[in-house]
Amino acid sequence: MKFTIQRDNLVQSIQDVMKAVSSRTTIPILTGIKMIANEEGVTLTGSDSDISIESYIPVEEEDQQIVDVQQSGGVVLQAKFFSEIVKKLPLDTVEIEVMGQYQTVIRSGKAEFNLNGLDPAEYPHLPTIEEENVFKVPTDLLKTLIRQTVFAVSTSETRPILTGVNWKVEHDELNCIATDSHRLAMRKAKIELGSDASYNVVIPGKSLNELSKILDDNNELVEIVITENQVLFKAKHLLFFSRLLEGNYPDTSRLIPTEKKTELELVTKDFLQAIDRASLLAREGRNNVVKLSTLEAGTIEVSSNSPEIGKVVEEIQSGKVEGEELKISFSAKYMMDALKVLEGPEISVQFTGAMRPFVIRPVNDDTILQLILPVRTY
Incomplete structure (x- = not known):
């Protein structure tokens, strides 16, 4: 694999996927960031098995070239070192080359780093999600819904279900509820469902907090796909997967x-x-x-x-x-x-x-x- 990329774009993508990388993990490869390059662009992935984030950098955007891929391929690099190195490189462009045994060379100006990489095939696969029922919410509304509810989730693991926000979707309305049993926050919003599907799921508060930090402040639509045990948020060049919490959320309407x-x-x-x-x-x-x-x-x-x-x-x-x-x-x-x-x-x-x-x-x-x-x- 060999490509040259604009440093700012790479830094931004690394920062986004780092939000899913945990230093405390039982699967050592998950302390790394997976990077795949092909003729369309470069994709970075970070995961801690609860949250997975994929960020995509296209070859060009708005008639500006961002990436020049000379050779396709992939590698997994230690997230902590990779992110620190890229942030501190001297020039606006970075060249990344993967040799045999996944030895990775990162060059910028007169600086050259060699990192030991891992085989991307060993990196756990992202969940495959059937995108049958998709609904869309403008980014700024989504961030508001999160901000107005997520602070009230429980921080105690004694009742794990309360560490998440209950999302109920029906009749073109999304209702978000969070409670730690001492207080409750509720926010409703009209959405375009596009089908008569209804959902009642609990999304971990931690996932929503991280999602909110990554999303830009704009009113572009975010696609949301809910399955039995996963939720996927699709924004421009970004996929954000989170597992759902198992169990029944208490009926808060009687409170x-x-x-x-x-x-x-x-x-x-x-x-x-x-x-x-x-x-x-x-x-x-x-x-x-x-x-x-x-x-x-x-x-x-x-x-x-x-x-x-x-x-x-x-x-x-x-x-x-x-x-x-x-x-x-x-x-x-x-x-x-x-x-x-x-x-x-x-x-x-x-x-x-x-x-x-x-x-x-x-x-x-x-x-x-x-x-x-x-x-x-x-």
Whole structure:
């Protein structure tokens, strides 16, 4: 194998596939990146058997030559060294040549590196996916869906199913739900399904985080293919495979209260900043708890009290306070996480009592919802 390639394109592709390469793996070859060159271009693959990423660099794009392949072939190179070397090469072009026994020479300007490569035939094959049912989502919407839900997945392996985001697809609607059993994030979006297929799968939160980092900020369509145990995201020159989590996701619809006893409308930014200030004194203890109380005349009080440190009290004007008086305590971190992803200048918070989960959503927007369980303080 022998080819010359623009360094920037190679660096970008390596960075993308590196997101799937794990240093802790039981299969040694997976610590490497597989590289295949043919007359159409160069394909790089990284995998940790949960996530696999394939990045393709075409010979030319927009009338600019990116790759010149003199001889087809393939090799697997140690990801860590390969990526560091390419980043630090002196010139804008790189020449890569594979000799006998997969000895690989990387040249740029006066710099020349020799790396020991491995046989690409021994690299595990990517899942083969029948692309029967494909639906498409614009990249920017996909990234938003991930950002507004993935933070609420569980980080504990005691219930592995909760470390993923539940995607339900039916009637041209995608519903994404994440919960760690103390809070829940839900976001719905209209999509073009193109068939009457329906899906109910759980995608690992880690996979969605990595996918979001790789996708460019644009509104080009990403094709999504779901099978029994894999999901494939296809963007321009990029394939991203992830395994799905096995098991049934809990039915979260019954967690979301249908009635309300107290409702507040607040300016999102003011409320977020007040919670942030209150949490300054709440951080010391492991609980990070702030308290919210309704006062007279449309005012609410946000406070926090740490016996060893001190206390903070702040009043905020509310656009609307309806229903019963309320005193409730909750995690400042959970509230701030929720407020940061809600788009819209004003939010509605609906309570059904001091010990029941409460719901936060933007005013006049039913596509997104955050739910938080209060904390007992006594």
